[in-house]
Every structure is written in structure tokens, then in C-alpha cells.
Amino acid sequence: MRLSADAIFISPEKNITYSLAMAHMHEVARDDMGLGHPGHDGMYGVMTAAFNGNGWSEEQHAIAECNEFSSYLYRVGVENHKACIHSDEYKRSMLKAMMVSISSELWNGREYNFMAQYIERKLLSMNPLLADRSKDLREAKSYVIGHAGQVENRHGLHALAAAQAYATSWELKFDTAALGEVMLDYNKRVGIAFRALYEVVG
Numbered sequence: 584m585r586l587s588a589d590a591i592f593i594s595p596e597k598n599i600t601y602s603l604a605m606a607h608m609h610e611v612a613r614d615d616m617g618l619g620h621p622g623h624d625g626m627y628g629v630m631t632a633a634f635n636g637n638g639w640s641e642e643q644h645a646i647a648e649c650n651e652f653s654s655y656l657y658r659v660g661v662e663n664h665k666a667c668i669h670s671d672e673y674k675r676s677m678l679k680a681m682m683v684s685i686s687s688e689l690w691n692g693r694e695y696n697f698m699a700q701y702i703e704r705k706l707l708s709m710n711p712l713l714a715d716r717s718k719d720l721r722e723a724k725s726y727v728i729g730h731a732g733q734v735e736n737r738h739g740l741h742a743l744a745a746a747q748a749y750a751t752s753w754e755l756k757f758d759t760a761a762l763g764e765v766m767l768d769y770n771k772r773v774g775i776a777f778r779a780l781y782e783v784v785g
């Protein structure tokens with residue numbers, strides 16, 4: 584959203600690389616909610632409904648570590664959004680957000696690939712009626728399937744291409760060491776959230 588909102592301020596000579604960055608990020612954002620949305624993932628409600636567990640989204644089941652991770656994603660998405668778009672701090676926060684997107688897409692893809700092989704059986708064990716309702720079953724599976732396999736793999740590659748194009752359009756160095764640091768930091772943060780989740784449900 585920030586990329587599109589800023590597009591009008593981009594000078595003509597930067598248009599091609601900037602549009603490329605936008606087109607690549609669009610491929611990620613059209614399937615996922617993206618950074619900068621409180622709560623991050625609007626699909627949570629779909630997943631809880633699939634298991635007839637809408638109550639899971641109630642406050643008493645909130646896990647502080649998971650909420651902290653969600654807040655981190657929100658903060659990254661909105662960081663420096665009020666700064667001048669031609670300022671260094673603004674551009675760097677945009678690049679950082681794209682690097683977090685790369686980390687997120689690659690990390691999630693592998694997690695969801697693992698779950699995808701079990702999800703149909705699990706859903707049918709919870710609700711056998713879904714076996715005769717193919718549309719409902721497909722929707723129930725969508726949360727996991729939509730984040731797994733080639734879809735998610737492509738998101739990771741699109742986010743990477745977007746970050747590179749964005750860096751090129753502003754003549755910023757695309758620093759692979761910095762990307763490595765962002766990815767490790769993401770892994771640590773998501774690990775803390777999943778560990779806390781495991782402690783509760785494991």
C-alpha cells in the first residue's frame with residue numbers, strides 16, 4: 584500500500600524499476616494481508632471457523648508472545664511512514680519491510696508445506712460432514728493451502744525481486760548481509776511466538 588501511495592512522487596527516470604517493485608509486491612499482497620495491518624492475518628477467523636472454534640479468537644486465549652510478534656510485524660509495516668518519502672530513513676524502512684516480507688514468505692512456506700499434508704485428514708476427523716461438501720472443505724483448507732507450496736514459494740521470490748527493484752530505483756545498496764540479519768531476527772521472533780504456542784497447546 585505504501586509503495587502504491589508513493590508512486591505519484593516518483594520521478595520518470597525511476598518509474599520502470601519502481602513499477603517493477605510495485606508489481607512484485609502486489610503478487611504477495613493480493614494473496615496475503617501484508618504488513619502494517621493490526622492483527623496481521625485476517626485469515627485467522629477462517630481457520631478457527633473451519634474447526635468450529637470461533638471462541639479461540641477470544642481475549643482469554645491470547646498469547647502474549649504471539650501478540651508481540653504480531654505487533655512487531657505491524658510496527659515494521661508502518662515504521663517511518665510519516666517521514667519524507669525521499670528521506671533515507673523512509674527508504675530504509677521500506678526496504679526493511681520488504682526484507683521482513685521475504686523472511687516471512689520463506690519461513691511460512693516451509694511451515695505450511697509441512698501442515699498441508701495433514702490438514703484434510705484433520706479437518707475430516709473434526710467434521711466428517713465436510714467429505715460431502717467439497718466447497719466447504721476447500722474453504723476450510725484454504726488457510727493452510729493458500730500459504731503452502733508453489734503459491735508461498737512464489738511470494739518469497741516476488742518479495743525478493745521487489746526489494747531488489749526498490750533498492751535499484753533509489754540507488755540503495757541491496758545488502759545481502761543486512762537481509763541475512765533481518766531473516767535471522769525474524770526467525771528468532773517467530774520462534775519465540777511458536778514456542779509459547781507450543782507451551783500452551785503442546
Ligand SMILES: [Fe+2]
Pocket residue numbers: 611614615688730734735738
Ligand atoms: Fe505468502
